[in-house]
Amino acid sequence: MDIFRDISACFRVSAFVCTLCACSPLAAFTVAEYGKLAADIVLPSQPLAAERYAADELKYHLDKAFGSSAAILTEDALARSKYHNHIFVGATAAAKRAGLPGRPFVADEHIVKTAGNALFLLGYDSDVSYEGVTRDLWRPTLYATVYAVYDFLENEMGVKWIWPGPTGEVIPRRRSLRFSSVNRRSREPLADRIMGSMTWNALWVLGFSTYESARAFFDAQAKFLVRHRLGRRRHFRSGHGFTDWWDRFGASHPEYFNLLPGGVRRPAAAGRMVTLCVSEPGVWRQTVADWKKWMDTKGTRQGFEPWVNCCENDYVALCQCHRCRAWDAPDPRFMESPYWNGTVTLDDIESMHRRGNYVFNSLLTDHRWGIMKVDTSLRPVASLSDRYAKFYNAVQAEVRKVNPAARVIGYAYENYLEAPKETRVDPSVVIEIVPRSYFPYDQAESEHFRAAITGWRKAGVKDFIYRPNFMLAGGNYPFDHGRLIVEDFAFAYKNGMKGCSFDSLRGAWACHTMMYYTLIRAFREPLRDYDVSRDELLSAFGPAKKEITRYFDFIRAHTASWTPDEVRRIAWQNPTGNHNGGGSFNTGAAILGDYFDDAFFVKGNKLLDAARAAARGDSMVERRVEFLRKGLGDARLTRLTRIAQKAMDAAPRDKRKADAFKKAFDELVAYRATVEGDFVCNFMYESSKERKGLRWPFTWWKHEPGKTSR
Known part of the structure; x- marks a missing residue:
């Protein structure tokens, strides 16, 4: 036993020497070569849950990129490693020996650094539970080692996440990955990066056909948001x-x-x-x-x-x-x-x-x-x-x-x-500023907000929390106010915004795609140009980039064609009770019969057909195009349900109209059940608004643990 212990100790010393070997500043670190991984993932001997989560995320992306299974081991088992190169994740002893700060970072701070045959990914971590990484986003999210992994994935591996779920993961396939020395130390620019409705930890279900589908949606959405560093310190x-x-x-x-x-x-x-x-x-x-x-x-x-x-x-x-x-x-x-x-x-x-x-x-x-x-x-x-x-x-x-x-x-x-x-x-004094804006978000709303925040700053305010309500707007149908929203976000940051807390995240990922991506991307780079983020999303469609650009331009042009007065007009053509017009945050679907016409959906599908044709042979891009089509399809059926309801309300004694509404509603519910597993929309949020604001007959039901469905 003593002999084996001595041999093990020798191996550990050898690994330590290799890890800290002298190297030129331009020495390359190899992750994979000729289709095979050339490094493993090493955790502290007693890793925190956040460090384990970070390692699992790194392994997931390495496996996808290189088509092989990355090994994860703890530092006390390093002697058994078959690799010369190591990716140390978290506050390892090797990181400490390399002169890195271990766990005494400031909150949200992380490091990506190479040293010899070692790559270090670590940051400020607290002892959050493994599940808490994605389910406690309203609490301080102190797991910056996870952020270090995402930093590496984006900057060295070209990974992007454009919406929740597998089709939103852009992970370039590679045979090799070598890069010169890296030494980045950074911190999230905003202390608070919050959007409402980010997580769900309940047993009551609405709008999803099964509890498992609801749980899968919220887990995928939360994982996506963590990948974009939403949370608070x-x-x-x-x-x-x-x-x-x-x-x-x-x-x-x-x-x-x-x-x-x-x-x-x-x-x-x-x-x-x-x-x-x-x-x-x-x-x-x-x-x-x-x-x-x-x-x-x-x-x-x-x-x-x-x-x-x-x-x-x-x-x-x-x-x-x-x-x-x-x-x-x-x-x-x-x-x-x-x-x-x-x-x-x-x-x-x-x-x-x-x-x-x-x-x-x-x-x-x-x-x-x-x-x-x-x-x-x-x-x-x-x-x-x-x-x-x-x-x-x-x-x-x-x-x-x-x-x-x-x-x-x-x-x-x-x-x-x-x-x-x-x-x-x-x-x-800290001012939490709540702009007046709702829908549409146009130049007048932008100017009104800018005048307000500039005026408060001139009055002596140094620090702001930005808390708009405009993400409450609309429903699961296509519109895009992203450019102005992102430009005003940058303006707020230049004028003292230290955090943001958006009232809502409706989760209409397949309909609000461009607006969501460009805004969420700004949460960690507030001064990032809108067009850079826009192009980043469009590039995920590869051979169909030109055609999908036309689709998003079509949505943006339709959105811009509606003035506030025109929205007000159709809102009051669709009153929803209690002397309120339709189209507000509980009644977004009320205006769909007027906001869109049949031709909109015909043209939208033709544009997606062209994108699908351009993507032929690239199965992932084809799936991304179909993801957008599923959102468009839900918007079309939601519109038809609203039209049928309005006809029924106009003739309350006409059974045929009531039957037509029931048929349209049932078709909508059935369709949503077929696409809910693709994470196109938070159907719990949308159906709760349709139920409350439009009186559509959705019902809450309680999941009983141990049962797989309702």
């Missing part, structure tokens, strides 16, 4: 921060809340949406007291940033008290506004609420996610941004007394989106 609390205050303080501290017409302090709508009297010192003190108690009991232990959430509830700001009004900058729109000039009564407010969710709001704000009959920009929307800037400053001063490092985070939203005119914002 810090905990902080934001979002609507006072939703429980009316229940807690409505009786004991009515002075905390907005003063409405008639001199009453109460919610204008539901209690969770009540807004504050932000000039009330008790509000500042209570906010800080709540924050301190939470940090002392939970926040610090859980690693949260010391940020005080001052983001108002999800409603327009309403307080008419003299003190709040004195905080407002002079603005002629106050006297022009029926709410602020005293014309609107409490009875009027209640009447407007009965007429629709956004009827009252539209008097005071110019947001676009409720598509109103009249362009809200034509109404006098007075800005309350100065009072909110003063509120954030007041809470910042209050919290500084107990924690000098604490920072306030507050919204620029609703009727306080415009920049303050007179008030300088404390530079410690």
Whole structure:
């Protein structure tokens, strides 16, 4: 036994010497040669789950690229390796001996480095579970060794991921791979890279025919997003921060809340949406007291940033008290506004609420996610941004007394989106900016957003979180606002964006393909030119690149042909109840009968036919073309279902119309079951909106573990 132990030790020393051998700066590292792998994958002797995940991802791509099976071993078994070259993944002892920092990186930082016959891929990792790499994207995603692997795959192997699932994996086949010395150390530029609806960890299913199909979709989507480094490196609390205050303080501290017409302090709508009297010192003190108690009991232990959430509830700001009004900058729109000039009564407010969710709001704000009959920009929307800037400053001063490092985070939203005119914002305050835009995202929306973020920056704000709602728009049908969205993303980054938190990811991968790819690509390279990312996606279609370019240009041209006024017109040709027009975030499919015509789908399919013909012989490109066709097919059937529903609603006693709707709906459901395994769309998201907004008869059902289907 002693002899074998000594021999093993000699082998380990030899491997160590080879790993750290001197080499010229231009010495090549060989991964594969003549169709055979020339290196194995080496993990620490006791690897973290994130390091194991990184190694598995590396092996998966090496196997695909070279057509052979890459070996994974731990460092304590290195003596049994048959390879001269090694790819060390994670905080190995070899990395430490090579002078690399091991695990003491900063969050999100990683290294790709060659040294002799070793390639090191490592970064900042926490002890996340293996499944947690893809299922806990809302928590700090501290597994930068995974990012190091993706960095290597993209830059040395030419790998790309254009959408979730195997058809979205662009892994060039190779016989050999050699490259000169590499030494990259980098970190994700944004601390927060978040999109809503990224993951799903429940048992209730809607829109998918089986639990397994739903689970497979969300796992594929999450893996794709991790490959593009979506996640966050810090905990902080934001979002609507006072939703429980009316229940807690409505009786004991009515002075905390907005003063409405008639001199009453109460919610204008539901209690969770009540807004504050932000000039009330008790509000500042209570906010800080709540924050301190939470940090002392939970926040610090859980690693949260010391940020005080001052983001108002999800409603327009309403307080008419003299003190709040004195905080407002002079603005002629106050006297022009029926709410602020005293014309609107409490009875009027209640009447407007009965007429629709956004009827009252539209008097005071110019947001676009409720598509109103009249362009809200034509109404006098007075800005309350100065009072909110003063509120954030007041809470910042209050919290500084107990924690000098604490920072306030507050919204620029609703009727306080415009920049303050007179008030300088404390530079410690972080602004989470929520543009008014929804659908379509056009040049006017871009200019409106740029004016807002530029104005807040001039008012003293250094750091922004970008939180748009426009990814809520539409449904599983083709449209593309990608160019403007990506250009404005870059503009936000140049003006202080430190993170982004997009409200939604609808997951319509086969219909929003170009828009999704170019935006998600910008999350890790915010200044990347749109056309570079666009060409990257188009290149994945190889011999069909020219033809598929025509298809995407066709979608973009159709999208650009619709003005906001035209969308408003068809929205109100398709009302969906409660006095709301169609086409909003719960009712995107309502407008499909008007937004598209039959000719759109005929031409779209002809363009895809041409791409399929150009791809003939390249089976993967053919499958990618068909992926897009499946999204187009779902959009066509969704449109036909909506047309049948509208005919049924117009003749509620006509059984033939009801039968026609049922037939169209059943065909849609059956079609989705045939394509759900290709990850073309998050059918759970889409069907939930179609169910809620259009009353389509989808039903939730609960998966019972141990059963393979519903």
